Amino acid sequence: MSEVLHLANARLVLSDRVMTGHIMIIDGRIVAIVEGDRVPSGAVDCKGDYVMPGLVELHTDNLERHIEPRPKVDWPHLPALLAHDAELASTGITTVFDALRVGSIHSAKSGYGEYARKLADELLDARAAGHFKISHFLHLRAEICSETLLEEMAAFGPKDRVGIVSLMDHTPGQRQFRDLTALKNYVAKKRGMNDADFVEHVENLKQLQTKYGAVHEKGAVREAQRYGAVIASHDDTTADQVAASAANGVDFAEFPTTREAAAACRAHGIAVMMGAPNLIRGGSHSGNVAAWELAHAQMLNILSSDYVPAALLMSAFQLAEIWDNLPAAIACVTQTPAKAVGLSDRGRLEEGLRGDVIRVRTVGQTPLLRGVWSRGARVA
Known part of the structure; x- marks a missing residue:
């Protein structure tokens, strides 16, 4: 029946x-x-x-939070995947692009290891077995400041449901972390660094960017094209950075940090994604441009729950108040993100x-x- x-x-x-x-x-x-x-x-x-419509989430750190609920605490992956899936379903998200970092650092105390391919296999196996409530795709966060980015990306292919590759350049002193104090507060809490560890961490990332930045960026774009994935930029700050993103074929910009960058995205026809927590809180926790400011300027196209899944639905209704237009606000969490990644169904x-x-x-x-x-x- x-x-x-x-x-x-x-x-x-x-x-x-x-x-x-x-x-x-x-x-x-x-x-x-x-x-x-x-x-x-x-x-x-x-x-x-x-x-x-069910909500469409393009960028969420929620899965990583479930597999590592506290620093250096590894949780069994299948239960973590199922808990993540159920949590998103409970917030109205019916399609998610699970963000997995690719690109590792082995040469420093503050480094981090490879995990994406193994976790992706487990995720895809769980999906094939029918264990999930909602629809899952992969979002590979390509860490430019790393040692093994291209080797890790080579392990993925067109059959892996990689829908998004985002170009992540976390070099200290620019983009999201122009303010090193904000970076120190973030990594010290997450990785338990002291002052000396932090100085070493900053210097190591700068050296990695100098050594690998250009080749990693070009290689990540090439791999995204091989997968058939959409390319996203991350934390664009200046018009020049947006122009470089446009040259790379970027389709949408994750969390531009300034009004200048958002305006440049609009000029280049690049959709602008902002964080739902930013909108709800009334500002960025990193001191970057406020989502409400871009909303009032009609420079906001997509909302992402980022690190709070329940924020996505709440932010859409808050955006409806700003615009006095519920359909347009709901489109930012449904129709527009689906269109950005080529999901027409x-x-x-x-x-x-x-x-x-x-x-x-x-x-x-x-x-x-x-x-x-x-x-x-x-x-x-």
Whole structure:
């Protein structure tokens, strides 16, 4: 028998408007969207709640948090993967690009080892076995300041569901960490460094950038093209850096750190992603440009939960307040990120698309998630 999900008397968030109506999903696909408040026999009465597409997350550190819940604490990978998957489902995310670092440093005390290929294999095996609630793709974070970037990227190929390669240059003194105090606070807490360790860490990264930066950047772009992945820049700060990103074929910019960089992205036709926590908190924890400032300037296209999965839905409703336009705000967490990575089968409520939907009620200005369905099957 066919699997049927029928949600009625709902405020359907379409691409261009909010419409009271009902939506039917059969065998994982949207088959009907009908206007009106009638509740057909057998349908779920949503009692005026919003029904909108499932959220699409392009950049999240959440999986790494589950496999290493504390510094130097390794957690079993399959339970970590399942917990990560369930957590995202519980926040309304139905498609995720799991960020895995590629590029390791073995020559320094502050270095870090290789893990991405092994974890990717475990993730893909779990997906193939049907263990996940939601849809998973890979996002490889290509660390330019590393020793083994190209060797690690060579281990991946077109069959690995690598949808995004982001170019990460964490050289101290530029981009996200122009302020070395902010960098010191971040790495000291994460890796337990003392002052001498930090000085050594900074010098080592600068040397790696000098030695490998240009060849790693070119090689990472080449590998992304081999995978068929979209390329993202990370922490662009100046117009010149954005121009270099455009030359590399970058499709979207993760967290530009200045208004200048965001404006340059717009001029080059590069979509701008900002962090949902930045928007909710009213500013960047690193002292970079505030997401609300770019939103008011119409220079924000995509939101990412970054390090707080539950922030994605909350930030979309906050953005709706800024723009006084709920469909446009919801598009920043559904339609626009899906389009940025070439996923044309989701991100919108339209007949024929995947039945990834969420039901939301608002309590004051806070969205309350009432149900999550992936391909029409309830997952939260």
